[in-house]
Amino acid sequence: MEITSMQDVRLRSKLPSYEALRPAQTPDSPINGLDNLISELHRIFRDDVVNIEHVSEVMASYQSNPADWKKFAKFDRFRYTRNLVDEGNGKFNLMILCWGPDHGSAVHDHADAHCFMKMLQGTLSEVRFSWPDQGGAEEQGHDDDGDDDGEGRPLEEISRTDLCLNDVGYINDSMGLHRVENPSHSDPAVSLHLYSPPFSSCSVFNQRTGRRSQCPVTFWSKRGKKVDKEARSATTPEDN
Numbered sequence: 084m085e086i087t088s089m090q091d092v093r094l095r096s097k098l099p100s101y102e103a104l105r106p107a108q109t110p111d112s113p114i115n116g117l118d119n120l121i122s123e124l125h126r127i128f129r130d131d132v133v134n135i136e137h138v139s140e141v142m143a144s145y146q147s148n149p150a151d152w153k154k155f156a157k158f159d160r161f162r163y164t165r166n167l168v169d170e171g172n173g174k175f176n177l178m179i180l181c182w183g184p185d186h187g188s189a190v191h192d193h194a195d196a197h198c199f200m201k202m203l204q205g206t207l208s209e210v211r212f213s214w215p216d217q218g219g220a221e222e223q224g225h226d227d228d229g230d231d232d233g234e235g236r237p238l239e240e241i242s243r244t245d246l247c248l249n250d251v252g253y254i255n256d257s258m259g260l261h262r263v264e265n266p267s268h269s270d271p272a273v274s275l276h277l278y279s280p281p282f283s284s285c286s287v288f289n290q291r292t293g294r295r296s297q298c299p300v301t302f303w304s305k306r307g308k309k310v311d312k313e314a315r316s317a318t319t320p321e322d323n
């Protein structure tokens with residue numbers, strides 16, 4: 084499968100090239116409900132060539148209706164949760180992320196995948212960073228002591244964007260790293276994420292030193308059912 088874009092986005096390493104450009108198409112008909120969105124995504128990802136703008140437009144044209152996605156939206160008091168909605172025939176993972184007040188992710192990459200993110204409820208702030216200088220300190224496993232060991236340089240911030248209800252954002256590793264947070268101290272936020280290809284671990288970065296470590300990403304629930312405690316307690320790239 085090849086994923087194309089009208090933008091001049093240069094992709095790194097394993098990501099497919101953008102050479103075969105194909106015009107973005109508007110959805111054939113308006114998306115009516117989450118099930119309809121999922122069917123449309125299956126149809127799109129059946130093709131050998133997938134256009135990034137087209138996927139974004141289709142996701143944007145779905146108007147969030149909590150009745151559609153409530154059964155997937157399972158919150159935790161302490162950190163954001165990742166709730167699997169659909170496995171996209173192996174081509175993509177579609178999931179709902181639930182963010183309590185002040186919850187956020189650590190700075191992370193997306194494991195060479197394409198990442199689409201649509202707001203279903205509330206607002207999220209996305210802060211983007213450049214990749215740390217290559218050759219910078221790379222960490223083996225987690226450094227649990229919480230300090231930055233005084234090495235490396237702070238990551239350089241390149242943008243800040245607020246994503247509001249029904250907005251769709253897109254990132255891949257060639258565009259940098261990001262962290263996402265729910266800026267509200269009182270309201271939850273819910274977002275729908277599509278990752279292609281699916282991935283089960285990514286890199287997280289210490290914002291002050293650029294140090295990198297691997298982080299498995301797991302699901303809090305799958306298709307509306309909470310996964311067992313052991314699997315749940317594994318990590319997310321969370322920030323608090």
Ligand SMILES: N[C@@H](CS(=O)O)C(=O)O
Pocket residue numbers: 165180188191262263276300319320
């Ligand atoms: N990429 C993150 C969510 S976000 O902070 O973009 C994840 O899949 O857990």
Ligand SMILES: [Fe+2]
Pocket residue numbers: 191192193198261263
């Ligand atoms: Fe992310």
